[in-house]
Amino acid sequence: MAETAGGGQAFNILAVVQEGRLAYEALLLMASLRAANPGFRGKVFLAEPQPGKRWHRDPRLQSDPIRAMLESLGATFLPFENKIFGQSYPHGNKIEALAALPDEPFLFLDTDTLVLGDLQGVPFDFARPSASMRREGSWPEPQLYHGGYGEIWKSLYDRFGLDFASSLDFAQPDDYWQRYLYFNAGWFFHQSPRAFGERFLTFARTIRDAPPDALAAQSLDPWLDQVALPLVIHSFGGGRPGPELAGLDGSVTCHYRSLPLLYARESDRVVEVLEEVAGQKDLRRLLRDHEPARLMIYQNRGRKARALFDRDDLPRREQTLRSALKKAGLWLR
Structure with missing residues (x-):
């Protein structure tokens, strides 16, 4: 090439x-x-x-x-x-x-x-x-x-x-x-x-x-x-x-593996990019048919997931994050 x-x-x-x-x-x-x-x-x-x-x-x-x-x-x-x-x-x-x-x-x-x-x-x-x-x-x-x-x-x-x-x-x-x-x-x-x-x-x-x-x-x-x-x-x-x-x-x-994990542990920059591209009108129309995107991005459950964790002191294992998200009713795949 x-x-x-x-x-x-x-x-x-x-x-x-x-x-x-x-x-x-x-x-x-x-x-x-x-x-x-x-x-x-x-x-x-x-x-x-x-x-x-x-x-x-x-x-x-x-x-x-x-x-x-x-x-x-x-x-x-x-x-x-x-x-x-x-x-x-x-x-x-x-x-x-x-x-x-x-x-x-x-x-x-x-x-x-x-x-x-x-x-x-x-x-x-x-x-x-x-x-x-x-x-x-x-x-x-x-x-x-x-x-x-x-x-x-x-x-x-x-x-x-x-x-x-x-x-x-x-x-x-x-x-x-x-x-x-x-x-x-x-x-x-x-x-x-x-x-x-x-x-x-x-x-x-x-x-x-x-x-x-x-x-x-x-x-x-x-x-x-x-x-x-x-x-x-x-x-x-x-x-x-x-x-x-x-x-x-x-x-x-x-x-990011899943949208709940993205909101839970990724940087502010990652969340910013996600919400910028998902906010485009043509994409929003399609993504709303996907339950994790609809709930986590457009109905703000991602922000609730984000509030559960301190990004400067995250659990060492992903399974701990998943368990906490499930307990809060915020795990979607």
Whole structure:
């Protein structure tokens, strides 16, 4: 791809959209991207799974008005076929959709992301892939008599012939979860979606169908994509994001996960961007059909959720936030 006017390499953006919640999230993603990056040089592809034997019903976006709005905001719909995953594991969409992309540098974003700043100003090194570090120690969950973090992760590196030691963060204690390469799959990037996607699919399918013995007591649903992702990134010579990527999950993007969580824990800037784009007349008309948006944004329950927490002293675990929101009757997904 051509270089941008600022000297950075142009790239495409990939997100996955289908009927339901993801469609409404995609409206917010696209509107925030357009507002913050009016001169974005790449293409924005919304990958859309097609009906087939892997789905119980048609997963495609059914709303013509939402489809038209997304296209008016600059999205290109990208149909793809689920050959391995689908209804049984929708998280696999982000893996299988990569095969449908033009083989050019890409950034994957979950639809529950707001763009706050200049994405083209982020100095990506697409030859060295990385992913989001905004995660908790959600996987694995070591069990008595079934091995600890080190044994579990090493078994996966060994399965794929990867060097385990070079993936470790030796600043972290032995058998502590942060010592081991682990990402949130809310964003990741590479120079070749074809190569990255093929390896991601191979690793994920192998882990699902023939897991090492050390994984015997571990759940892979919904964690499979996040188990395979660090192995894929490491295999391409990538790793943890450096300070140059701090704008992702920072001043440039926000992976908010759900609207109640956004109001509970994100910065004033994130709330400002959300309410600015959601306040646009054409978007408001569509978003009001989505209960979380209608209640949290337009009926001000988000402000009630925000008042429950001190952003300077938030609970360390997301589950604590969720529990408090549920107790207050403010949890919506």
